[in-house]
Amino acid sequence: GWLTARVNGVLTTPVAAVSVPTQHRTVAPVGGAARPGVAPTRMLPALVPVAAPPGQPAAALAGATLLVTGLGPVAESVVEQLRSYGATVRTGTVAEPGTVDGVDGLVLLDGLAGGPAPLLPGAFGLIKQVLVERPRYVLAAADTNAGAGADGLRGLFRTAAREYLSTAVRLVAVDGAEPADRLARQIVDELLATDEVPVVHRGGGARSAYELVPASLGPLATGGAGPAGDGAAEARAIGLDRDAVVLLVGGARGITSWFARALASAAGCRIELIGRTPMPDGPEDPALEAATDAVSLRAALARQGIASPAEIAGRAQAILAGREVEATLRELREAGAQVRYHRLDVRDAQATRRLITAIHGEYGRIDGLVYAAGVIEDKLIADKEPDSFARVFDTKVAGARAVLGALDSLSGVPKFVVLFGSVAATHGNRGQADYAAANDALEAIGARWAAGSGNRCLTVHWGPWAPAEGHSGMVTAELSREYGRRGIALIDPEEGALSLLSELAWGDPAVTSVVYTASGW
Structure with a gap:
């Protein structure tokens, strides 16, 4: 605002008189000033x-x-x-x-x-x-x-x-x-x-x-566990019990971890988490342990003598990511699930095939798979380099092809395969040309795989989820407030997870694409 005023010649205060704060601004806790989440609306694409x-x-x-x-x-x-x-x-x-x-x-x-x-x-x-x-x-x-x-x-x-x-x-x-x-x-x-x-x-x-058309799941869904339920009725309808095995690719962090928790609470099943984030290899440095958010963690790293802002930011991001994986595993075990974490880059098709084949060989079954891998490097098209576009696109698309290819080699088929897309694919979104393209491609890949294999494969294009402590996903508290300013509501994480359980339980298996989002898109 200050820069805009200066450029427009409106601001009359001399530069020397402008006070610049030297301390970091405190970010309000999630759930406080951040925009609260709401139950999402279900919509189907129609020509x-x-x-x-x-x-x-x-x-x-x-x-x-x-x-x-x-x-x-x-x-x-x-x-x-x-x-x-x-x-x-x-x-x-x-x-x-x-x-x-x-x-x-x-x-x-x-x-x-x-x-x-x-x-x-x-x-x-x-x-x-x-x-x-x-x-x-x-x-x-x-x-x-x-x-x-x-x-x-x-x-x-x-x-x-x-x-x-x-x-x-x-x-x-x-x-x-x-x-x-x-x-x-x-x-x-x-x-x-x-x-x-x-x-x-x-x-x-x-x-x-x-055109996206609002579509209810019908009386079976409203007669199930309901918005405040634990998803047990949905889990039974899907066919999930304690012996069931569900793979969540890219599921140890962000919004997918909420669905993992819903599975754990509803079915107590075996959950195999697959992600790229490395687990911490030992006790955390006591000097960093007390730093609970990105701002305080960067400050703590700077006090240790790390001079490069890029290195500080990268180290802080890696530490927070590792903490989130550990928190997810702990929460799932507390909810009664049997859970393991595997580190893997799903763009490596051979490694992906080996891991999925090994999990299937150990249990003799894979009942469900949720694919949520992806990265974002948001920039306007004019500023987007082709290699950055390819990196965002291939992480989502090549990974999905590798996972679906691995499933093709197994005996027996999962009860469901879910691909996590984005509402950016259905509407377009400034600064997300690569991400919108990748999620649109994901939908097409899933539909072809369903048609060719005869298996259920559903792409869910999510709107933004409200951040929650420890599991912010791609929406920070600051971005949450910006969405609020623009009139874009955010999906409550518990409601979002239960919506997916309901979709799998009561939705038409022939549907290959659905949108769940809140108002403003």
């Missing part, structure tokens, strides 16, 4: 008809310079139509796009070529390179029948549309079985469309878009 807007006349393309990437008859037909309207068209591929200097738009058609290779994360670099020049158009087309090629594009384009309001950003999902000239006509029509729908489906003469 609904969307009328085509009048659109710009074709003459609007005259004189525009457009880069069209992709090979095949559809790309050739699009190029021909654009040139017939007076546009200058450059051609290339995502891998070899040529120069993008001076282009007014990108039409990315590589997803229609029929190749199995996913466009993301590799295509992000080109899309960013064009977007930062603030062109008139950035459009991509994807074949809904082409497998993994378009995984994550919906989340990326939803976010790009939020960050580049002056650019027409759109992903067009088409039926690749239709004739090339018809598909080209649909793509050019969407280029000229003037509505602000970032993801459009075209097929069979219809135009549709996604």
Whole structure:
């Protein structure tokens, strides 16, 4: 606020008179000033008809310079139509796009070529390179029948549309079985469309878009344990008892630990936690033990003579993460569960297969698996480096593929597989292009696995959860207050965990994607 006032020439106080506090601001305890959590609303994604807007006349393309990437008859037909309207068209591929200097738009058609290779994360670099020049158009087309090629594009384009309001950003999902000239006509029509729908489906003469529709679980859910219950009725309905084995990948910290506690209380089952966080290898330094939050811990580390702020921050984060894992294990055992922790990077497909196979071999069963691995490195697209995008995307996506691949090799199947996604995938979210894309890809991967294996696989796109002491997840107390300022409610952790139990108990097994979030999104 002070900087804004200075820039605007409003502040009259001399710089020397401005008092800068030298002590750290005390963060109010979670549950105090932080925004309280509420029970989440259940919503299902549905394709609904969307009328085509009048659109710009074709003459609007005259004189525009457009880069069209992709090979095949559809790309050739699009190029021909654009040139017939007076546009200058450059051609290339995502891998070899040529120069993008001076282009007014990108039409990315590589997803229609029929190749199995996913466009993301590799295509992000080109899309960013064009977007930062603030062109008139950035459009991509994807074949809904082409497998993994378009995984994550919906989340990326939803976010790009939020960050580049002056650019027409759109992903067009088409039926690749239709004739090339018809598909080209649909793509050019969407280029000229003037509505602000970032993801459009075209097929069979219809135009549709996604909408989240509130959907109750029905009378069975309301007649179960209820919001204040312990989940025992749900656990019985799922088929979980003390002998059941549930794997939680990325589940020793954050919001997943709440679901682990709900499982422990409701079923007392065997819980196998898998995560990347190393466990503390001995008693903690007494000088650090009394520091219970990040601020005091960083101060304690600084007093030990560590000079680098980056090293201090990294050490503090590692210590807090290790403490959280220990706390989760302790809480689960106190709740009656049999629990173990395994350190693993799930991006290592071979190590993941070995661990899951070993757990299955020991017990002769795996009854359920919850996959919640992921990292965030939030930045606007203009500031996001391709290697950072790939790191966030691959941690979520490559890990999921490794876990599902490991399950394919087992005899017997889990009663359920749950993939933890994010509401950022369904709406887009400024600064989270990589995270939105990764969670959108997660949903597509899970749906294909369910269809191919016949097993139940559900992606749950969560809204932000309220932080709780010791298990803040990705929402700090400060961020919680910022959400409150913006009118975004947070999910109460206990309500969120029980919602998932209810979903598994009473939800339609054929549903592969559901959204649980509070108000404001």
